[in-house]
Amino acid sequence: MKMKKILITLVIAFASVTIYGQKVFDQFDGQEEIVSVIVNKKMFELMSKVKVDPSDKETQQYLKLIQNLDNLKVFSTTNRTAARNMRDVADNYIKLADLEELKKVNVQGKQITIDVKRTGNNQLKEFLMFIDDDANGINRSVLMSLTGVFSLSDISILTDKMQIPGGTELKKLTQN
Secondary structure (H helix, E strand, O other): OHHHHHHHHHHHHHHHHHHHHHHHHHHHEEEEOOEEEEHHHHHHHHOOOOOOOOOHHHHHHHHHHHEEEEEEEEEEEEEEHHHHHHHHHEEEEEEEEOOOEEEEEEEEOOEEEEEEEEOOEEEEEEEEEEEEEEEEHOOEEEHHHHHHEEEEEHHHHHHHHHHOOOOOHHHHHHHO
């Protein structure tokens, strides 16, 4: 009986983290000072059905990738208060979801952190990137959350094809 209670408690705790993880960043959607891009599983499914030239290998790889994605959320702001709030929420989520820091870069006024949750065999199931860009007076912050099953190199293809803020920085990081 005691073991059953422990098992039930663990299942509830895990479900809570999963539900929290899917909704935690939604608070930024619709805020005037934050630009948001949200793509869900249904949209990825529709995008994957687009007919393309079979000889275009990069586009074929892109279409294969988006079939394995669940959610993409990108939030960008130049408002310092909103940026601090985005950073605080991301930091709390990283701890709660037990993400591991994959990379941290501080170069030319840009601070980039990438945290992930792995599934094994060089595959990720969650990717979180935060960029603070104070270079050249830009003062821009970008938070990107991606869930599904994918590799790190897949993400740079996705951000490039969808022209997502922070994609250029991510492409440089994955080439190193």
